Amino acid sequence: MQEVGSLTAGRIGRPRSFDRESALKVAMHLFWNHGYEATSIAELTQAMGITPPSLYAAFGDKRQLFLETVDRYMGGIDAVTKGVLDAATAQDAARELLTSAALGHTGEDTPPGCLVASSIISSSVSAADIREELAGIRRRMEAALRVRIERDVLEGILPASADADMLAGHVFAVVQGMSTLAKDGADRAKLLRIVDCAMNGWPSPVGPRIDGADEGTATERTKYAYDDTRRPSR
Amino acid sequence: MQEVGSLTAGRIGRPRSFDRESALKVAMHLFWNHGYEATSIAELTQAMGITPPSLYAAFGDKRQLFLETVDRYMGGIDAVTKGVLDAATAQDAARELLTSAALGHTGEDTPPGCLVASSIISSSVSAADIREELAGIRRRMEAALRVRIERDVLEGILPASADADMLAGHVFAVVQGMSTLAKDGADRAKLLRIVDCAMNGWPSPVGPRIDGADEGTATERTKYAYDDTRRPSR
DNA sequence: ACCCTTCTATAGTGATCGATATCTAAGTCA
DNA sequence: TGACTTAGATATCGATCACTATAGAAGGGT
Numbered sequence: 001m002q003e004v005g006s007l008t009a010g011r012i013g014r015p016r017s018f019d020r021e022s023a024l025k026v027a028m029h030l031f032w033n034h035g036y037e038a039t040s041i042a043e044l045t046q047a048m049g050i051t052p053p054s055l056y057a058a059f060g061d062k063r064q065l066f067l068e069t070v071d072r073y074m075g076g077i078d079a080v081t082k083g084v085l086d087a088a089t090a091q092d093a094a095r096e097l098l099t100s101a102a103l104g105h106t107g108e109d110t111p112p113g114c115l116v117a118s119s120i121i122s123s124s125v126s127a128a129d130i131r132e133e134l135a136g137i138r139r140r141m142e143a144a145l146r147v148r149i150e151r152d153v154l155e156g157i158l159p160a161s162a163d164a165d166m167l168a169g170h171v172f173a174v175v176q177g178m179s180t181l182a183k184d185g186a187d188r189a190k191l192l193r194i195v196d197c198a199m200n201g202w203p204s205p206v207g208p209r210i211d212g213a214d215e216g217t218a219t220e221r222t223k224y225a226y227d228d229t230r231r232p233s234r
Numbered sequence: 235m236q237e238v239g240s241l242t243a244g245r246i247g248r249p250r251s252f253d254r255e256s257a258l259k260v261a262m263h264l265f266w267n268h269g270y271e272a273t274s275i276a277e278l279t280q281a282m283g284i285t286p287p288s289l290y291a292a293f294g295d296k297r298q299l300f301l302e303t304v305d306r307y308m309g310g311i312d313a314v315t316k317g318v319l320d321a322a323t324a325q326d327a328a329r330e331l332l333t334s335a336a337l338g339h340t341g342e343d344t345p346p347g348c349l350v351a352s353s354i355i356s357s358s359v360s361a362a363d364i365r366e367e368l369a370g371i372r373r374r375m376e377a378a379l380r381v382r383i384e385r386d387v388l389e390g391i392l393p394a395s396a397d398a399d400m401l402a403g404h405v406f407a408v409v410q411g412m413s414t415l416a417k418d419g420a421d422r423a424k425l426l427r428i429v430d431c432a433m434n435g436w437p438s439p440v441g442p443r444i445d446g447a448d449e450g451t452a453t454e455r456t457k458y459a460y461d462d463t464r465r466p467s468r
Numbered sequence: 469a470c471c472c473t474t475c476t477a478t479a480g481t482g483a484t485c486g487a488t489a490t491c492t493a494a495g496t497c498a
Numbered sequence: 499t500g501a502c503t504t505a506g507a508t509a510t511c512g513a514t515c516a517c518t519a520t521a522g523a524a525g526g527g528t
Contacts, residue, residue, distance in 0.1 A: 013504030014495040037272065038358035041486055051507055052487070058505095062486065120414060121355040124272035135418045166427040169415060173428055176414045177407025180354060184369045186403065193400040194407055201434030247474030248525040275516055285477055286517070292475095296516065 020058055023048040027059075028069035032111040036066050036119040037127055063130060066119070073115045074137070081144035090152040093145060094171050095199050101175045102191035105182035117179035142172045162203045174198045254292055257282040261293075262303035266345040270300050270353040271361055297364060300353070307349045308371070315378035324386040327379060328405050329433050335409040336425035339416035351413035376406045396437045408432045 026048045030039045041062060045052050059065035074080060080097075087093035105113050120134040149164035178191050260282045264273045275296060279286050293299035308314060314331075321327035339347050354368040383398035412425050 012496050012502070014493075014506085016505065017494090034357055034359075035355065038361075040484080042484080053489095053508095054506060056487070117414070118355055118357075121269065121352055121417070123268055123352075123417075125268075127272075138414075138418065163427060163431075165424065166431050169420065169424055170408070170428045170431040173408050173411025173415055173432075174404070176411035177409065180351070180372075180410045181403060181407055183355070183357075184372070190399065190403055193397060194404045197397075197400050197404040197435050198407075198432070199435070201431050246472070246526055248476085248523075250475065251524085274514080276514080287478095287519095288476060290517070 016054075016058065018048070018050050018054070023050060023058070024065075024069060024072060027065055028073055028115065029111060031066055031069050031119065032073075032113070032115040034118075035121075036130055037124060066130065067133065070116060070134070070137070080141055084141070084144040084148050087148065089157055089205070090145070090149040090167075091158075091199070091202055091205065093148050094167070094202070095195070097141075097145065097171060098174060098178075098195040098198060099192070101178055102188065102195050105179050106186075106188035106191060112185075113183040114175070114179035117176050118183070120176075138172060138176075142168050145171060157205050159203050159206050167202065170198065170201070250288075250292065252282070252284050252288070257284060257292070258299075258303060258306060261299055262307060262349065263345060265300055265303050265353065266307070266347070266349040268352075269355075270364055271358060300364065301367065304350060304368070304371070314375055318375070318378040318382050321382065323391055323439070324379070324383040324401075325392075325433070325436055325439065327382050328401070328436070329429070331375075331379065331405060332408060332412075332429040332432060333426070335412055336422065336429050339413050340420075340422035340425060346419075347417040348409070348413035351410050352417070354410075372406060372410075376402050379405060391439055393437050393440050401436065404432065404435070 027044055030044055030047055033039075034043075041052055041055065044062075044065070045055055048055065050058075055065070059068060084093045084097065087096060101114065104110075116134050116137060120131060120138070123131045146164045146168040149158065149162065149167055152158040153160060153162050153164065174194065178186075178194060181194075182191060261278055264278055264281055267273075268277075275286055275289065278296075278299070279289055282289065284292075289299070293302060318327040318331065321330060335348065338344075350368050350371060354365060354372070357365045380398045380402040383392065383396065383401055386392040387394060387396050387398065408428065412420075412428060415428075416425060
């Protein structure tokens, strides 16, 4: 996904006259607003201030451009899964995922909803590969959370009756659903209360107290400073 | 939405050579699979076994055809909201909504996911009205559940601390999210367990026992017989 | 039988889709 | 400065989009 030539100091030939990074950001916002298929090359080039040949030369094609915006949006999917696995408890990881989603879906300077969630639904036959790619991202994140939950069960932090598959599935169902609600106009406060509601169903910890475990509700923790250059969640 | 002439016994002129009802069912399945925008007139006419002029004569245009399939899918939205308001308790209504959704999203003879949820996301500028129509359907159902919850609070069945807006929002976030999970291959058992997880967060009833209130979990209640001619949920 | 109405099929409307061939402008190197 | 390399702009590609004008086919009413 990285340009080869951009690493070399002196490029021969005419240098690019637009900023690739800011153009990518514009494209991300467009995809974020309308989804993958509903965003046309014409819209993209107009908003990015470049012509179609420049877009194709710089980003490959529409598909690659979209996947690159997704990668930028996620801040690297590994960052998300790593955050889940590194959380103090599985419950913290779940709450963190949900809260990040609620905040990310209602940013002031970003379109409502989730870039990935907005594009994962639409499924014309030609975009089946895009859909599968996005589904894979969600599955990897869900798997990370599931593994984290199972670890807590093994360590006795969560009761043995805790169903990791169910809990992780529920979390990502809520993440996905909050994106739609945000697109329909739900504000940040409502989403954060939904996060609290979603976390109410978690089994109580049974083990010893965990250092650094955060038991505060999402609505108490609106202290996040969010920008759209690095987006840690979907 | 009903044809005027179909009510009169003897129609002058050549009668329609295809079954309107079964053609509508085919169209519903296509929209259900790919969403509103990703389903083309060419796909529709081919699958329905008719030509474009016949489609437009019988159903108006693509938009009206889709809205008619949605109406058929919901079995009339009033049926859903009435079911919510008539439930024994708000908690029963919520569980019923979630269970119906989990079952409807994983029917054996129907596409995975939800017809409405699959089309509510994709939002090209030209389909903004469709999107708003679907969002209105969701909002009306959510409002019905919210009213039902507030009634239980007033009657002392739910504690005064119960947040109706939050609880209703959470339910429909899960409904929406389950549709995506189903499209990604989640099976019925997983969705039903997610329903149980979602209902775990509900506040405990504080009032006297309600006759007919059902406290069973969704996974115990897989006894539903589902067909796709009447679809009570999204 | 005829007329009249409606349906169906062929074909094609302009618009837009993603993607490019071609040519010119604008730079870096020797 | 001249040779080389790449970016940008114009124009357009074939395919597909939702939709329809036209004309022939097929039935009911009398």
